[in-house]
Amino acid sequence: xxxxxxxxxxxxxxxxxxxxxxxxxxxxxxxxxxxxxxxxxxxxxxxxxxxxxxxxxxxxxxxxxxxxxxxxxxxxxxxxxxxxxxxxxxxxxxxxxxxxxxxxxxxxxxxxxxxxxxxxxxxxxxxxxxxxxxxxxxxxxxxxxxxxxxxxxxxxxxxxxxx
Amino acid sequence: xxxxxxxxxxxxxxxxxxxxxxxxxxxxxxxxxxxxxxxxxxxxxxxxxxxxxxxxxxxxxxxxxxxxxxxxxxxxxxxxxxxxxxxxxxxxxxxxxxxxxxxxxxxxxxxxxxxxxxxxxxxxxxxxxxxxxxxxxxxxxxxxxxxxxxxxxxxxxxxxxxxxxxxxxxxxxxxxxxxxxxxxxxxxxxxxxxxxxxxxxxxxxxxxxxxxxxxxxxxxxxxxxxxxxxxxxxxxxxxxxxxxxxxxxxxxxx
Numbered sequence: 001x002x003x004x005x006x007x008x009x010x011x012x013x014x015x016x017x018x019x020x021x022x023x024x025x026x027x028x029x030x031x032x033x034x035x036x037x038x039x040x041x042x043x044x045x046x047x048x049x050x051x052x053x054x055x056x057x058x059x060x061x062x063x064x065x066x067x068x069x070x071x072x073x074x075x076x077x078x079x080x081x082x083x084x085x086x087x088x089x090x091x092x093x094x095x096x097x098x099x100x101x102x103x104x105x106x107x108x109x110x111x112x113x114x115x116x117x118x119x120x121x122x123x124x125x126x127x128x129x130x131x132x133x134x135x136x137x138x139x140x141x142x143x144x145x146x147x148x149x150x151x152x153x154x155x156x157x158x159x160x161x162x163x
Numbered sequence: 164x165x166x167x168x169x170x171x172x173x174x175x176x177x178x179x180x181x182x183x184x185x186x187x188x189x190x191x192x193x194x195x196x197x198x199x200x201x202x203x204x205x206x207x208x209x210x211x212x213x214x215x216x217x218x219x220x221x222x223x224x225x226x227x228x229x230x231x232x233x234x235x236x237x238x239x240x241x242x243x244x245x246x247x248x249x250x251x252x253x254x255x256x257x258x259x260x261x262x263x264x265x266x267x268x269x270x271x272x273x274x275x276x277x278x279x280x281x282x283x284x285x286x287x288x289x290x291x292x293x294x295x296x297x298x299x300x301x302x303x304x305x306x307x308x309x310x311x312x313x314x315x316x317x318x319x320x321x322x323x324x325x326x327x328x329x330x331x332x333x334x335x336x337x338x339x340x341x342x343x344x345x346x347x348x349x350x351x352x353x354x355x356x357x358x359x360x361x362x363x364x365x366x367x368x369x370x371x372x373x374x375x376x377x378x379x380x381x382x383x384x385x386x387x388x389x390x391x392x393x394x395x396x397x398x399x400x401x402x403x404x405x406x407x408x409x410x411x412x413x414x415x416x417x
Contacts, residue, residue: 005236007236008236012233016224019222019223020221020222032222036224036228040232040235044239053379054380103218106215107219118216122217123216123219123221127183127382128178128383140174144174147173147174147177150212153212153215154212154215157211157215
């Protein structure tokens, strides 16, 4: 194993989470690549100020800020947005693809401040406190955003089924 | 969709669903939900939203991106003085630098020593949360007397756990149980701390033990860990960090 700096170890340990969040926030594979690259370089620059607690939340906070900045500059229309899905087995693939597309479409319609809370909670499985840190909002705000997001998601899914 | 007005307990029901509610409040909430149609609907919606979201993919990092980030970081690190890439102690406190180094070494330790098994800290938290959710599993031998609790462990675990009475320090012993963490039987003592619970996990120190983390926070729980009498002692609680530190001090003073 080549010698790695502590920062490189940190980056390697949390790269998956960083990429997943970026991908779900910007919903475009190429843009997500850029966001993660940029975020990692920023994180390296800020590393001297990192106090050593909860590296993942710290890194995700940077990813999130870079992603939102990019989003405000780039207009990702739904036509360009993510339609590529994860493939992990021929049998389940068709059904899973359908599920994935549906979730994608439903999440895409949620405001980004609700979407990010849902991703961090349900896919990254962060605690309320960690989410609050990543999105830079009080825990109470995180809780109400989570609830609004979940309710809208369920309502939208039901409306889609009814069509 | 229901036209019932929002119940003020909605966010609590959600917090319980997300495992963020302490056991005492969760129990009271169950009673409320049983008689509140709105909260029953909320529970249902929470479950549905989770089912939908868990069907969503967790994207894996493209190989190309991974390589390119590794190259970029390697280049940046080599081009700067090696020390500048290390966490530096801030002027406020050298502790921060120490903690950063510890966190970094934790990542390293986990990567090197337990490449595939889920890390022990996470397992401890999961075990603790499970024990709080299933009230009955919190304690197998309810007793505040160490003369009762200590012999109870004989034959259940292959070591003699330390059992201390801390009632005089405001942490009455409630009892003990045996749990399995990282594939081995561990003893767990349960102490009360006001309205909170402190669980003290113990197991024999092995030669291949991963480096100990003095204190850390996992999923909102505070943890403190040390070696004592050939055992690894690991406390976990939803107590504030400084209160848990006080618990450790009282424990070690006995």
